[in-house]
Amino acid sequence: MRTVDELRQAAAEWLAQDPDPQTRAELRALLEAGDTAALADRFGTRLQFGTAGLRGELGAGPGRMNRVTVMRAAAGLAARLKAETARPGVVIGYDARHGSRRFALDTAAVVTGAGLRAWLLPRPLPTPVLAFAVRHLGADAGVMVTASHNPPRDNGYKVYWGDGAQILAPLDGEIAAAIDAVGRVDELPLGAEGDWTVLGDDIVEAYLRALDALPLGDAPREISIAYTPLHGVGAQVLRRAFARAGFPEPMVVAEQAEPDPDFPTVAFPNPEEPGAMDRVLALAERTGADLAIANDPDADRCAVAVPAPGGWRTLTGDEVGALLAEHVLRHTGGADRLVVTTIVSSSLLGRIAAAHGVRYAETLTGFKWIMKARTAPDDRQVFGYEEALGYSVGGDGGVPVRDKDGIGAALTVAALAAEAKRDGRTLVDLLDDQARRYGLHATGALSVRVTDRSLIGAALDRLRQAPPAALGGRAVTEVEDLARGAGGLPPTEGLRLRLSGPEGRARVVVRPSGTEPKLKCYLEVVLPPTEDVPQARARAEAALQAIRTDLRTALGLA
Structure with a gap:
């Protein structure tokens, strides 16, 4: 830890080279106030490039x-x-x-x-x-x-x-x-x-022309969409993409339509966060829209909600990923096609890939890994996704963007929903079809935001040293330390637990967030194929909640 004199010296050296009057004024004020804690916060560490x-x-x-x-x-x-x-x-x-x-x-x-x-x-x-x-x-x-x-x-x-x-x-x-x-x-x-x-x-x-290759199908474009860019930069480009593809212009949440770096209407500008989609859902309900879509502020993520009995239902990233994957595979051809997801996403994509006779790869978390995945030299990646609302959709020529693309994903979701509407069906109906065909793959999460990052390491160490015998009434049959490169993957901080029970199987992955002070836990329960999908969903949700409760206790975060 630096001494007070060392902190003041570091601040003085920074001041001498800083071209920004705002941060120079910030530092001068801290030095004049003798705010050692604030100086230590700024000069006791540094942002690490990774x-x-x-x-x-x-x-x-x-x-x-x-x-x-x-x-x-x-x-x-x-x-x-x-x-x-x-x-x-x-x-x-x-x-x-x-x-x-x-x-x-x-x-x-x-x-x-x-x-x-x-x-x-x-x-x-x-x-x-x-x-x-x-x-x-x-x-x-x-x-x-x-x-x-x-x-x-x-x-x-x-x-x-x-x-x-x-x-x-x-x-x-x-x-x-x-x-x-x-x-x-x-x-x-x-x-x-x-x-x-x-x-x-x-x-x-040029980017919009590249999206012309997406597998949008030939269904009528008659679909009504409510949309929000969450005060970000997505609206103008998304509108142009939809017009180019022949879709009606989406209805945009007026108070979130223009870029605003203060994000005044949301606590966190992330469509995964509770409340972030409230305004677009209200717009969708008020206008009778068929679909609600949200991008995050830089428009690389895409969230989707659909009307359901009792109100609007926001689909999980895994549900959207499964729907998009099957849509892409129906509209492309070739055994060299590759679909990719991560170890924290649903295992359903592997089942879909096998059913369609295409190649499948699983990577560490993040699109930096998804876009590098290969199973053979001639792999042609047509789809990749991660549960955190990130999707890269491609056509027969592969993916046009080698990163997650919230605009391309929104366009393809709209095409899929329009195709279902033509057939008198909904996206929920398509999800039920997948549950009957592949088994119900229900996923959930436990996310804990901390102010002290050391709590994350302590929780992981606790789980390593004393893993639970059971979670949610299901026996823990295997604990894999991802730091050791489990399953042939590169080493990464985290643990994967496999569970078994009287019905189906389950899995838990626990890891620190790479971008935020959060401990993130990813849960999956898989039940056998069934015709009674609503009852299976209820059982799976109860199982996820039981696992979540026990996991919080095991991590020492109860």
């Missing part, structure tokens, strides 16, 4: 997201790129959060000052547009300035490589080492406006 890039709270110091942190990251990225390419090119995108445009401009200035080419997206745009642009422009890397669905005070820095997918180890460590070697940012050579190319709307048009 496979998720950088993400954290805005503010001064190495423990925060700010212009110095971003310029150092850009300089490290530029150095790593120059180590393998003569004159690399980087495409840079940004959302509408506080500081995003400034961070994007700083990145462009640093990389062009280092002798690289740079393309800047024309305005705040969805993350999938940036991921698409990397391959479309033949860039060697991409940077997206976004904190996705994090709270308003956060921002982040997401790095893609030339294949259009997020970076993996060891590349993240190599970039981190290059960042560590960066000196003062006020001594970096900087490019000026005119040294980089500001792209026009043609990049958005």
Whole structure:
């Protein structure tokens, strides 16, 4: 731990190079007030660059997201790129959060000052547009300035490589080492406006053309949709995508339609969070819509709700993933097709893949892994998803975006719902069909947000050292430590427990969140195929709740 004098010295050195008057004023105020705790919070640690890039709270110091942190990251990225390419090119995108445009401009200035080419997206745009642009422009890397669905005070820095997918180890460590070697940012050579190319709307048009290859089918487009971008950047691009595909314009929640970095109508701008979809569901109910859709603020995630007896039902990410997978496989062909999901998502995708005679892979959590999955050299990935509302949908030519894409997913869900409506059916009917065919795969979650991250490690250690004999009345038959590389996967922090009982099987995965101070637990109960799906759902929900209750106790978080 740094002494008070060391903290003050570090703050003074930061002040001397910081180009941002706002964070300089923040630091001066802390120094004048003698606020040692606040200085330690900012200078006692630093944001670590990893496979998720950088993400954290805005503010001064190495423990925060700010212009110095971003310029150092850009300089490290530029150095790593120059180590393998003569004159690399980087495409840079940004959302509408506080500081995003400034961070994007700083990145462009640093990389062009280092002798690289740079393309800047024309305005705040969805993350999938940036991921698409990397391959479309033949860039060697991409940077997206976004904190996705994090709270308003956060921002982040997401790095893609030339294949259009997020970076993996060891590349993240190599970039981190290059960042560590960066000196003062006020001594970096900087490019000026005119040294980089500001792209026009043609990049958005190219992305929309790529979505033309999605398997939308030929069903009538007669479907009514209520939509919210949750104060993010998705609305304009989604409207254009729907119009291009021949769908009626979605009805948009007026008070959430425009980008607003303060996200004033939601506690957390994440459609998974309780209450986040309340306004779009109210709009859907008021207008008699067939479907409700929400994107998160950078529009890489997609949430779906449908009318059901007693009110609207929000589908889980696993339910949407299963529906989209089967839709894609019905509308594409070839035994070389590959579908991919993660170890925390439902096992149903494996059953669907087997039934359709296609290849299936399971990865660690995150699209950075999903997009790298292969079972054979000639794999053609047509679909990938994770339970956290992330989907990459493709057609016969594979996926057009090598990351989760909330716009493409929304478009395909709309096509699937329109096809079902034509046949006098609903998405719930299709889910019931899958339960009859493959067995009922019910998933749930237990998520605990903490203020002290050490509580997460303590809970995992407790579960490792004294795993329960049973959860929810089901025997724990196997405990796999994911840190040891279970199932041939790369090592990662977490545990997987397999359970058995009088009916069906169950599984629990426990892991720390990679982007938030949360312990996340993923539950699945699988019951045999049945014609009485409502009764099976009730039994499965009771089983999930019993497992959830016992798991909280086992983690010491009761």
